[in-house]
Amino acid sequence: MEISRKKKWEIMTRGMKNNWNFFRKNKLGMAGIVILVFFLIVALLSPIPPLIDEMYVPLTGVDENIIGFSSPSLKHPLGTDYVGRDLMSQLMHGTVIALMVGITAAFMSVVIGTVAGLVSGYYGKTIDMFISRFEDIILTLPGLPLLIIVASAVGKMSVWNIVIFIGALGWAGTGKVIRSQVLSLRERPYVESARISGASDARIIFRHIAPNILPLSFLYMTFGVTGAILTEASLSFIGLGDPNNVSWGMMLQWCFSTGYTFSAPFWLLPPGICITLLTMSFYFIGRAMDEIINPRTRER
Amino acid sequence: MDMINVQNLKMYYKTQKGFVQAVEDVSFNIEKGEAMGLVGESGCGKTTIGMCIMKLLASNAQILDGHIYFDNMDLVPKDEDEMRPIRWKGISMIFQAAMNALNPVIRIEDQIIEAIVTHDDVTKREAQERVAKLYQLVGIDPARAREYPHEYSGGMKQRAVIAMALACDPKFIIADEPTTALDVIVQDQIITEIKKLQKKLHMTMMYISHDISVIAESCDRIAVMYAGNIAEYAEARSLFKHPLHPYTQGLMNSFPSIRGPRKKLISIPGEPPQLISPPSGCRFHPRCPRAKEICTQVIPEFKEYEEKHFAACHFAGG
Amino acid sequence: MDMKRFIIKRLAEILITMFIIITLIFILFRAMPGDPASLMLSPRMTPEIKHIIRERFGLDKPLYVQYLVYMRNLLHGQFGMSFYYNQDVYGILRQKLPQTILLFTSATALAYIVGIYLGRIIAWRRGSMLEYGATVGGILFYTMPIFWFGLICIWVLSFKLDIFPIGGFKTPEIWMSTANSSSLALIFDILRHLALPLTCLTVWIFAGDMLLMRNSMLETLREDYILTARAKGLNESTIRNKHAGRNAMLPVTTAIALSMADSFSGGVLTETVFSWQGLGSTLVEATLNYDYPLAQGAFILLAAVLLLAVLAADILYVYLDPRIKY
Numbered sequence: 001m002e003i004s005r006k007k008k009w010e011i012m013t014r015g016m017k018n019n020w021n022f023f024r025k026n027k028l029g030m031a032g033i034v035i036l037v038f039f040l041i042v043a044l045l046s047p048i049p050p051l052i053d054e055m056y057v058p059l060t061g062v063d064e065n066i067i068g069f070s071s072p073s074l075k076h077p078l079g080t081d082y083v084g085r086d087l088m089s090q091l092m093h094g095t096v097i098a099l100m101v102g103i104t105a106a107f108m109s110v111v112i113g114t115v116a117g118l119v120s121g122y123y124g125k126t127i128d129m130f131i132s133r134f135e136d137i138i139l140t141l142p143g144l145p146l147l148i149i150v151a152s153a154v155g156k157m158s159v160w161n162i163v164i165f166i167g168a169l170g171w172a173g174t175g176k177v178i179r180s181q182v183l184s185l186r187e188r189p190y191v192e193s194a195r196i197s198g199a200s201d202a203r204i205i206f207r208h209i210a211p212n213i214l215p216l217s218f219l220y221m222t223f224g225v226t227g228a229i230l231t232e233a234s235l236s237f238i239g240l241g242d243p244n245n246v247s248w249g250m251m252l253q254w255c256f257s258t259g260y261t262f263s264a265p266f267w268l269l270p271p272g273i274c275i276t277l278l279t280m281s282f283y284f285i286g287r288a289m290d291e292i293i294n295p296r297t298r299e300r
Numbered sequence: 301m302d303m304i305n306v307q308n309l310k311m312y313y314k315t316q317k318g319f320v321q322a323v324e325d326v327s328f329n330i331e332k333g334e335a336m337g338l339v340g341e342s343g344c345g346k347t348t349i350g351m352c353i354m355k356l357l358a359s360n361a362q363i364l365d366g367h368i369y370f371d372n373m374d375l376v377p378k379d380e381d382e383m384r385p386i387r388w389k390g391i392s393m394i395f396q397a398a399m400n401a402l403n404p405v406i407r408i409e410d411q412i413i414e415a416i417v418t419h420d421d422v423t424k425r426e427a428q429e430r431v432a433k434l435y436q437l438v439g440i441d442p443a444r445a446r447e448y449p450h451e452y453s454g455g456m457k458q459r460a461v462i463a464m465a466l467a468c469d470p471k472f473i474i475a476d477e478p479t480t481a482l483d484v485i486v487q488d489q490i491i492t493e494i495k496k497l498q499k500k501l502h503m504t505m506m507y508i509s510h511d512i513s514v515i516a517e518s519c520d521r522i523a524v525m526y527a528g529n530i531a532e533y534a535e536a537r538s539l540f541k542h543p544l545h546p547y548t549q550g551l552m553n554s555f556p557s558i559r560g561p562r563k564k565l566i567s568i569p570g571e572p573p574q575l576i577s578p579p580s581g582c583r584f585h586p587r588c589p590r591a592k593e594i595c596t597q598v599i600p601e602f603k604e605y606e607e608k609h610f611a612a613c614h615f616a617g618g
Numbered sequence: 619m620d621m622k623r624f625i626i627k628r629l630a631e632i633l634i635t636m637f638i639i640i641t642l643i644f645i646l647f648r649a650m651p652g653d654p655a656s657l658m659l660s661p662r663m664t665p666e667i668k669h670i671i672r673e674r675f676g677l678d679k680p681l682y683v684q685y686l687v688y689m690r691n692l693l694h695g696q697f698g699m700s701f702y703y704n705q706d707v708y709g710i711l712r713q714k715l716p717q718t719i720l721l722f723t724s725a726t727a728l729a730y731i732v733g734i735y736l737g738r739i740i741a742w743r744r745g746s747m748l749e750y751g752a753t754v755g756g757i758l759f760y761t762m763p764i765f766w767f768g769l770i771c772i773w774v775l776s777f778k779l780d781i782f783p784i785g786g787f788k789t790p791e792i793w794m795s796t797a798n799s800s801s802l803a804l805i806f807d808i809l810r811h812l813a814l815p816l817t818c819l820t821v822w823i824f825a826g827d828m829l830l831m832r833n834s835m836l837e838t839l840r841e842d843y844i845l846t847a848r849a850k851g852l853n854e855s856t857i858r859n860k861h862a863g864r865n866a867m868l869p870v871t872t873a874i875a876l877s878m879a880d881s882f883s884g885g886v887l888t889e890t891v892f893s894w895q896g897l898g899s900t901l902v903e904a905t906l907n908y909d910y911p912l913a914q915g916a917f918i919l920l921a922a923v924l925l926l927a928v929l930a931a932d933i934l935y936v937y938l939d940p941r942i943k944y
């Protein structure tokens with residue numbers, strides 16, 4: 001019986017529509033999306049201040065009339081830092097960095113982790129042993145100290161270095177979880193029947209197994225973003241961030257190291273609040289997705 | 301003398317999608333020393349009845365009407381605090397051991413002792429001795445009492461659960477599918493064991509199962525449940541000799557018999573109804589071969605047609 | 619004795635892991651462009667010292683020989699000479715080790731105990747204000763950058779209210795005149811300094827523990843043996859603590875082992891913010907100072923402590939779950 005293309009599309013997206021409706025009812029998840037959208041807008045607006053006036057350029061723009069630190073004013077809603085740079089535009093630029101680093105690094109580690117999980121779960125035996133052992137070693141290493149020591153060896157860190165490091169180390173957890181999912185899916189009857197009817201491994205993996213684990217991958221990506229944002233902030237705070245880019249962690253680092261921690265709440269608080277909010281938004285979205293994927297955690 | 305007397309019990313579950321009418325106007329009685337069997341398909345409400353008697357209901361379950369008299373005491377209005385002393389000491393339960401009825405991280409002996417010291421004023425020493433006696437009674441080596449549940453086989457776990465149910469010398473025991481998920485040989489052993497104990501200790505029991513052959517072996521009176529109602533309630537012999545309700549008749553027909561001529565098995569067509577919106581009138585009418593107009597509109601009365609033989613059908617018998 | 623065999627087996631695994639880590643570090647540093655000798659020698663060193671180090675580490679020999687020498691030296695506690703302090707690395711690190719252990723062990727233990735206790739209660743009272751507040755609080759602390767939280771703590775409690783000292787490990791004046799101060803005063807001093815970093819790190823770790831315990835409890839409460847416990851007529855707190863809690867805390871204990879690495883990262887940040895003289899802050903400091911020997915040494919020691927901590931958590935789990943055969 002031929003099902004029309006339109007019908008097929010409807011059937012496929014029906015699942016997604018159901019999930020979206022369920023997601024909509026989840027208050028936390030929606031709050032997360034609202035916050036995320038807010039930050040996205042801020043990020044998109046961030047190039048505007050430097051266009052208004054050169055003194056708003058985050059890293060180099062200095063107000064000629066102000067030398068060093070100043071409290072909030074009309075021209076500088078959050079004040080200026082120790083060399084006279086506007087803090088608001090720094091904050092806005094930090095949004096771009098946070099989103100970029102967070103999403104890219106998480107995406108990278110989820111892709112690697114999913115592939116590793118698929119391969120090790122499906123093929124088993126030696127390749128599984130290798131990948132799993134590798135994952136075990138990575139998981140025992142302390143993430144931040146490792147990044148610090150790598151930074152020590154490498155010398156200079158750029159934003160992209162940071163993204164690569166976070167991505168290269170963060171995949172192990174996802175890999176393990178995906179692997180156990182694949183292991184249980186592999187024994188399902190429909191996979192068996194596909195194998196018996198002669199489907200190639202690649203086809204089985206992509207057609208039958210992958211669609212069932214993609215939601216899980218997506219879920220782990222949201223958690224990955226929270227981790228990546230916090231890691232980048234921590235590295236910048238310590239002083240190992242990219243000196244050519246202003247991130248929120250960097251702002252806090254300048255505040256701390258120039259001694260304004262106790263006297264400048266407008267400098268100390270906004271970056272931290274932003275980190276917390278953005279991280280929280282991804283966490284909420286992840287939790288809402290978790291309830292969809294894993295119905296057992298739902299409220300009755 | 302009635303140990304248990306349930307009258308017009310009505311219990312619904314409140315869910316997001318509406319009320320699940322799990323138990324509807326159920327009445328029966330169990331005399332002292334009697335073994336009553338409650339049999340029915342999955343989801344018909346038999347386990348629910350057991351839970352109702354012990355008031356072990358989920359938070360969204362509500363008893364809307366009726367009485368449950370235990371030894372002349374109505375349990376329906378009692379709250380958790382009032383039920384606690386009655387539980388296990390008055391009424392206890394033999395769970396399906398294939399379930400995780402035993403806590404995996406606590407020694408079995410301790411789990412039984414816990415029940416004993418909660419209800420009886422004895423020392424730990426005395427409780428331990430009682431456990432040893434119970435173990436001998438059910439046929440487990442008392443030396444193994446200090447072990448953990450995962451170290452027992454399925455049959456042993458079931459015996460341990462039985463021992464635990466007997467620990468406080470209860471007046472009434474509910475056995476909920478005690479032999480399901482055990483292999484047939486062990487099943488037979490357990491059923492024999494329970495029968496032996498019941499006779500020896502003159503226990504009053506309610507035996508819940510979906511397996512009518514098991515019920516037939518061990519019970520004096522049998523109640524057949526369908527979709528939250530009791531369809532028929534009679535002494536075992538009477539039930540098998542002349543079942544009055546079409547559902548019971550259907551059940552009898554769908555069992556092969558070793559004796560007699562080989563005949564084709566007739567199963568009951570259709571499926572049990574969803575209890576959120578059960579059929580109007582008699583709940584069995586969609587599947588009943590003898591259904592008439594009146595069955596779709598009027599709920600049949602649960603009447604005594606012969607001595608101690610009740611049925612809920614407009615056309616009982618025939 | 620199975621437990622002994624289990625511990626020995628795990629210790630062997632730890633040794634192998636350490637071996638791999640040290641090798642990776644060795645390769646990492648040598649793979650960077652530049653003169654490998656500059657990893658051990660700093661221009662500030664006197665020629666005599668340079669000569670000693672060259673000898674000790676075989677810096678003019680081929681790389682694989684250097685590797686073997688490096689390994690052998692490590693076994694003897696020979697990490698090289700710190701560029702910044704001009705002292706033996708191991709000697710410096712040995713003094714910092716107790717502080718890290720003190721902070722980290724107490725924070726992890728406290729977070730575990732309080733997290734389990736609180737998680738247990740809030741899962742029991744589903745839908746209450748307590749659950750709502752604790753969950754929100756837990757999420758807040760989980761997503762907050764720990765160093766920022768530390769800064770705020772210092773700002774409010776040290777700077778504004780002057781209850782706790784701003785940083786450091788001990789007040790020099792009290793310690794210098796040990797003749798005048800009783801040992802009680804010394805301990806109290808350390809506790810005063812410990813309070814804020816401990817709170818900071820504990821709160822951060824505890825958030826994750828509590829949220830996990832809550833979820834674990836909710837799942838455990840659905841189990842059949844909870845119904846059995848209710849049927850036996852046991853009272854609420856017995857069911858909650860003895861039956862549900864004891865089972866629910868098993869996944870949390872596993873999670874502690876798995877998240878130990880993250881806790882360590884938090885520890886490093888805490889030490890930095892509070893100037894707590896431990897391995898973590900030393901690692902950061904050394905990295906910023908390009909003090910390679912000290913940085914490597916701090917990292918290696920930190921990794922070793924981490925692995926032992928994970929082992930401790932694993933032992934705890936085995937002790938708690940009678941089903942595990944080891």
